[in-house]
Amino acid sequence: MISPEIIHVNYIKKEAQTGSYCGMRYxxxxGKNEEGDCMDVTxxxxxxxxxxxxxxxxxxxxxxxxxEGCLEAVAWLNEQHKSRSW
Structure with missing residues (x-):
């Protein structure tokens, strides 16, 4: 599982943070949306x-x-990893 401790919102505000977990890269x-700054997770x-x-x-x-958005992103990443065959 991807741990929330390895995701740093202050780092993401300046540079993209990348990683991989068991066949899945992220x-x-x-990013930007209609509400302003956001985090794009790919x-x-x-x-x-x-x-x-x-x-x-x-x-x-x-x-x-x-x-809080980082916690949501980590939960989504872990959910995506479980639901797909990597």
């Missing part, structure tokens, strides 16, 4: 990096750019 980055299958993976293999969801 990227958390600062998942895709290994082995390639974000840039080299085709868009149709990526799934993105937005969360608030807050500590």
């Amino acid at each position: 990227r958390l980055s600062k 998942i895709w299958p290994e082995p390639f990096c974000f840039v080299k993976t085709p868009a149709e293999q990526k799934t993105t969801k937005q969360f608030p750019l807050t500590q």
